[in-house]
Structures are given as C-alpha cells and as structure tokens.
Amino acid sequence: MARSLDGLVLAPVADQAPGQVGTRTRFTYHEKDGEIWAEYAGGDVVRGHLVGTRAGDRLDFRYVQLKHDGTTSSGHCVSTVVDLPDGRVRLAERWEWESQPGSGTSVVEQVTVQDS
Structure with missing residues (x-):
C-alpha cells in the first residue's frame, strides 16, 4: 500500500474549467483506519470538503464546495494513489458532478514547501 496521505498538501497540476478547482487550490488530506478526508480552498473555491474511504491505493469519496459566487456543488x-520517483504522492482522479452536469479526470500532486 502507498504511504499515508495524512497531513499531506496536494494541488492540481492543471486548471479545470473556469469556476472549478485549479492550480491555486490546495487540499489538506487526513487519513485514519481506512477513512480519508480533506479540506480545500483556493482559486474559485472558498471552502470545500471531501470524505470517503481508502482501500489500498484506491480512494472513493464525495466532495462539496462553496465558490466565491455563492454557489455550491x-x-x-x-x-488512484501513485508514489512518484521523487518521493511525492500523485492522485489520478476520475470525478463526476452530482449536483450539475459534468465529469472528467484530473491529477493532483503533493506540493513541497517552496511550491505552496
């Protein structure tokens, strides 16, 4: 199993569509006994939360967020959790909105102190 995500900060490697998570968004992950959760903010997102489970290198979670325009989604x-050769962690993601149309893929990677 890949290492724990507890306490790690991750960020998208590319911007998504306008009004969504982007490279300025930071996710702070927590993990305990197969549970996974995170808080996130930055860019168009004022506040977001995700909660779910981890089994091996697979995360399965729901997310909710509040954007600067006052809308929620x-x-x-x-x-899938991937250990990078430089020791950082990458998440390869498949996501879909439940509150609006849309789905896609994204990649978030652990940020280092100089990246944040």
Whole structure:
C-alpha cells in the first residue's frame, strides 16, 4: 500500500474549467483506519470538503464546495494513489458532478514547501 496521505498538501497540476478547482487550490488530506478526508480552498473555491474511504491505493469519496459566487456543488470521485520517483504522492482522479452536469479526470500532486 502507498504511504499515508495524512497531513499531506496536494494541488492540481492543471486548471479545470473556469469556476472549478485549479492550480491555486490546495487540499489538506487526513487519513485514519481506512477513512480519508480533506479540506480545500483556493482559486474559485472558498471552502470545500471531501470524505470517503481508502482501500489500498484506491480512494472513493464525495466532495462539496462553496465558490466565491455563492454557489455550491457536490460530486463523487475515485482516485488512484501513485508514489512518484521523487518521493511525492500523485492522485489520478476520475470525478463526476452530482449536483450539475459534468465529469472528467484530473491529477493532483503533493506540493513541497517552496511550491505552496
């Protein structure tokens, strides 16, 4: 199993569509006994939360977020945890909105102190 995500900060490697998570968004992950959760903010997102489970290198979670325009949205994501050669962690994600149309893929990677 890949290492724990507890306490790690991750960020998208590319911007998604306008009004969504982007490279300025930071996710702070927590993990305990197969449970996974995170808080996130940045870019168009004022505040977001995700909660779910981890089995091996697979995360399965729901997310909700509040954007600067006052709208909220929610969805489902399945991610695969990948250990990078430089020791950082990457999540390869497949997501879909449940509160609006849309789905896609994204990649988030652990940020280092100089990246944040």
